[in-house]
Amino acid sequence: MSASGSCKCEALIGALSALFGDLAWWPGTPEEVMIGAVLTQQTRWENVTAALDALRRKGICSIAGIHAAPSSVIEEAVRCTGFFRVKTRRLTALAEWITHRYGSVDAMRKRPTEELRAGLLSVNGIGAETADSILCYALDRPVFVIDAYTERICGCVGIPERGAALKRMFEAVLPPDTAVHRRCHAYFVEYAKQFCGKKRCETCILKNAFE
Incomplete structure (x- = not known):
């Protein structure tokens, strides 16, 4: 430099x-921030807020909730963000990776930043901007x-x-x-x-x- x-x-x-x-x-719980980081791709924040509200009403605005929910239920909630089927697949992939690799977000937070970033980038649909948003806003990394x-x-x-x-x-x-x-x-x-x-x-x- x-x-x-x-x-x-x-x-x-x-x-x-x-x-x-x-x-x-970017207010919200760490898990809501993770979900929002995926939903905000190619849409306005107002649409993300509406989708998060819909996920909350369905009781699935969490990594565990996304992991357990049928795709059709997630799609209905996030439809307002556009590309809702793609985003549902990405949310599901993120939830599966966190659940299978770490078991929970709390366990995930204890891991090194470099490991987490590499892992996030390996998830389908998670690019550098989304990965870094999750690290900074959800996992408290500088x-x-x-x-x-x-x-x-x-x-x-x-x-x-x-x-x-x-x-x-x-x-x-x-x-x-x-x-x-x-x-x-x-x-x-x-x-x-x-x-x-x-x-x-x-x-x-x-x-x-x-x-």
């Missing part, structure tokens, strides 16, 4: 922190989540790295504090929602500040 890249990452986090302060993001919002904003301010390289860059400049990693990831999501999605590039606070 170059010194200039490190400085830009630190400056970017500082600018976002000044704008948003202390964000509280792992930085890279998503399309993060890559887009970083690219606009002159940080060309993507994916794993960008993840390493942020993890090198942030303290090993899960709360900090969560808050900083939330900054990118909130900024993108307020500015990037509305085609307001000409008034982008960050782009203008880094030019």
Whole structure:
């Protein structure tokens, strides 16, 4: 990682922190967060919230609940998130992996981060963003989540790295504090929602500040 890249990452986090302060993001139990991390793929968070509510009403908003439930019951609950059959298969695969490998989420939490990440990535439909979201938000690991919002904003301010390289860059400049990693990831999501999605590039606070 170059010194200039490190400085830009630190400056970017500082600018976002000044704008948003202390964000509280992604509420829910660890198991609800895991389920939400799968459901949020290619949909809006409002739809995820509705699906989680439906799963709760059916009494299956947990890893054990998903593992035991018929696919048709899960599909009915998560239909509002789109690609509901695919997401049902992914939720079932995640629940099966956790149950067969660890027995419970509590037992899973005791394992090393590297082991957990490799295992999550082996589950059908779990990519780097979903795996890191589960690690950071559900399992309390200081792992930085890279998503399309993060890559887009970083690219606009002159940080060309993507994916794993960008993840390493942020993890090198942030303290090993899960709360900090969560808050900083939330900054990118909130900024993108307020500015990037509305085609307001000409008034982008960050782009203008880094030019």
